[in-house]
Amino acid sequence: MANRITIEVTRYDPAQDEKPRFDSFEVPLRKEWVVLDALNYIKDHLDGSLTFRWSCRMGVCGSCGMTVNGVPKLTCATFLSDYAPGPVRVEPMKNFPVLKDLVVDTSDFLVKLEKSKPWIIRKVEKPLDEEYFQTPEQLEAYKQYSMCINCMLCYAACPVYGLDPLFIGPAAIALAQRYNMDSRDEGASERMDILSQHDGIWGCTFVGECTQVCPKHVDPAGAIQQYKLTATMEWVKALVLPRGSE
Amino acid sequence: MSKRSNEPFLWLLFSAGGVVSALLMPIHLLLFALAFPLGWLDGPGYEKLLVLLRHPMTRVYLLVLCSLPLFHWAHRFRFTLYDGLQIKHLSEFINVFCYGGATVGTVVAACLLWSI
Numbered sequence A: 001m002a003n004r005i006t007i008e009v010t011r012y013d014p015a016q017d018e019k020p021r022f023d024s025f026e027v028p029l030r031k032e033w034v035v036l037d038a039l040n041y042i043k044d045h046l047d048g049s050l051t052f053r054w055s056c057r058m059g060v061c062g063s064c065g066m067t068v069n070g071v072p073k074l075t076c077a078t079f080l081s082d083y084a085p086g087p088v089r090v091e092p093m094k095n096f097p098v099l100k101d102l103v104v105d106t107s108d109f110l111v112k113l114e115k116s117k118p119w120i121i122r123k124v125e126k127p128l129d130e131e132y133f134q135t136p137e138q139l140e141a142y143k144q145y146s147m148c149i150n151c152m153l154c155y156a157a158c159p160v161y162g163l164d165p166l167f168i169g170p171a172a173i174a175l176a177q178r179y180n181m182d183s184r185d186e187g188a189s190e191r192m193d194i195l196s197q198h199d200g201i202w203g204c205t206f207v208g209e210c211t212q213v214c215p216k217h218v219d220p221a222g223a224i225q226q227y228k229l230t231a232t233m234e235w236v237k238a239l240v241l242p243r244g245s246e
Numbered sequence B: 001m002s003k004r005s006n007e008p009f010l011w012l013l014f015s016a017g018g019v020v021s022a023l024l025m026p027i028h029l030l031l032f033a034l035a036f037p038l039g040w041l042d043g044p045g046y047e048k049l050l051v052l053l054r055h056p057m058t059r060v061y062l063l064v065l066c067s068l069p070l071f072h073w074a075h076r077f078r079f080t081l082y083d084g085l086q087i088k089h090l091s092e093f094i095n096v097f098c099y100g101g102a103t104v105g106t107v108v109a110a111c112l113l114w115s116i
């Protein structure tokens, strides 16, 4: 294995540059290094002005998402040696406006996330000294969706979101499902009102890229299909019993 | 639900059409396009089939078999045009073309089935 590898990194400052460009850097190729290590090496030794986000270095915080050789990846969980002999191209996540170099503006996602009400909704709260019991089966029903770390790789991969920024997107729907499936939650119908609109689940055309790139195996595409089925059943119910089950 | 969307209905037709196309269509194709003409199986013969075809339940069944896959196509083609060709601004025209096409196809199928 050659002991150096070339990294091509997007450089862009919207305030000054007309368009993004690539800068190339040579970094050591170490077996245990991930792409994020290479970026940190560049920042520490070669060009301190390179800008990117990261925090946990262990696939938990969800802040280091970038495009590595065209694919949305968590750079702290993507080994450099997998791309040997290189070069490796590191770009910002697609489908988001770039703030600087590899840092994107995530506000759109945050607005959407809040819309899907990803928290436990109760009509009446239990008194503080009472617990909410949950069986292992009840936990299993939503556990997979609760693994989401809000890394937004699924948004970067979703062609529908790329074409129609109004689409609420994969993670917001998967997280709505995470609470819908939680036995302690009573907010399913509130969420349904928002997510069953055109920009909600019906925007999805089941491309499935979100599930492909998700580093946490959340399977947002599956969540959306499941939600479509639930929404359709609700629709049929409302048709048969027009006054509904209020 | 304040804004009632008709998407669930279209999606229901789309899903049902997918199931019919994936499960029932191949059986019919295998029987009537290969197995009977090539003599792998003894076909029921024209007379018997005609009697079967004239039974109302058979007609309804065949109508469903023809119609649902058309609505499956309509849904898929609508999104292919929306996103593939990126002409979502023409959505009204596209919707009429796709779902209208499937409806016309259904009517034609019904006319043919009930005129035999």
Ligand code: SF4
Pocket: A147, A148, A149, A150, A151, A152, A153, A154, A155, A170, A171, A174, A210, A213, A214, A215, A216, A217, A218, A219, A220
């Ligand atoms: S669903 Fe997966 S890809 Fe999308 S934000 Fe959550 S962890 Fe990231």
Ligand code: FES
Pocket: A054, A055, A056, A057, A058, A059, A060, A061, A062, A063, A064, A065, A074, A075, A076, A077
């Ligand atoms: S740095 Fe936290 S997920 Fe990569």
